[in-house]
Amino acid sequence: MKFTRRNVLGLLAAGAFSLGVAAVCAPKPASAATLDEIKSNGTIKVGMLVDFPPFGLMNTDGKPDGYDADVAKLLAKNLGVKLDLVPVTGPNRIPYLLSGQVDVLVASLGITEERAKRVTFSEPYAGISIAVFGLSDVDMSSAEKLSGHTIGVARASTQDTAITKIAPEGAKIQRFDDDASAVQALLSGQVEAIGASNTVIAQIEKAAGDRFNEKFGLSQQVQGIAVHPGTKDLLASVNSFLDKVKADGELDKIHQKWLNAPLPKFVQDAR
CATH class of the missing domain: 3.40.190.10 (Periplasmic binding protein-like II)
Known part of the structure; x- marks a missing residue:
């Protein structure tokens, strides 16, 4: 196979961050949905990137797909609710969560000390x-x-x-x-x-x-599912879900599907 720059750019759609995306202004703050409210509504709104393959992308049908989408689908199934995937960008993903536009972020969000001052992280579900x-x-x-x-x-x-x-x-x-x-x-x-x-x-x-x-x-660097600060029941449910899909191999299957490799040990063992 002859590798040209065009070929490589296509190849690296699976590994490159999309930079320079303009931040989208978030609406006025809204209260965070609790676990009970999510179950009562019958839908969980999950924010995810669609410009960071293979974690988040738009498929040929124009729908959000990728590693994060598959994790979000399993999470919704575990909670017994429908899934509403909401595309976000790197700059606006945390504002979307804090403003109540989404209930959780499964958005390739690296767990850092600075971000943990604004959102509450689950245990890791992925890592780079x-x-x-x-x-x-x-x-x-x-x-x-x-x-x-x-x-x-x-x-x-x-x-x-x-x-x-x-x-x-x-x-x-x-x-x-x-x-x-x-x-x-x-x-x-x-x-x-x-x-x-x-x-x-x-x-x-x-x-x-x-x-x-x-x-x-x-x-x-490990990535976590982010929830609004103070939603302790939702956080506990997310962590319980992650423990389950790590133990039964479902998370590893998703990692194998999208990254052609086992779930890294530093993610599997993280708590």
């Missing part, structure tokens, strides 16, 4: 890891072994920061404008490895087979 990924027949299994090799990264990205911090003398870091350019450089042989997220890695593996493999991890 950053790793060094490169030619299978080249030993780059530790930071020290990067010496003498060329590693590509998206300029000013998380992986750029991580690799710059650990790169030994003799390692060459080649910076590109975006992930698509870095991946194209790897596929064309311009670099021997790249720093990439597990979402990007999964898509490369689908296209390139065992030509490349993961060398070692750099960082991890």
Whole structure:
């Protein structure tokens, strides 16, 4: 398969954040729906991104789909209610929750200390890891072994920061404008490895087979389902649901479906 920049951009639709999306003004604050109210209404409104494949996307029928959509479907089924998927953007997803436009967020929201001041997070249901990924027949299994090799990264990205911090003398870091350019450089042989997220890695593996493999991890971030602060019964129900789908393998099936890999251990074991 000949990899052109157009092909790579299509490939990386599954690993790239959509940046520069204008924030949408939220309406006047509204009270948060309780678990009882959601069940009484018979519907749960779930906010999700539709511009962050494979976690959130619009399918060929013009409907929200992806990892987060499948998790939301299971959550609604577990609660015994209908599902109303509400597309949100990165900037407006928390305002949508706080204003009552959605009841919960299953929106690839990384659990951070700053966000936890505004919303209440469930236990993790997904996670993004950053790793060094490169030619299978080249030993780059530790930071020290990067010496003498060329590693590509998206300029000013998380992986750029991580690799710059650990790169030994003799390692060459080649910076590109975006992930698509870095991946194209790897596929064309311009670099021997790249720093990439597990979402990007999964898509490369689908296209390139065992030509490349993961060398070692750099960082991890878990994602949680967000609820409005103070909705303790709803939070408890969401956490109970996540415990169930982790234990019975349903969450792993969703991860295998969309990321072509098992649910990461750091997500499976998180509480």
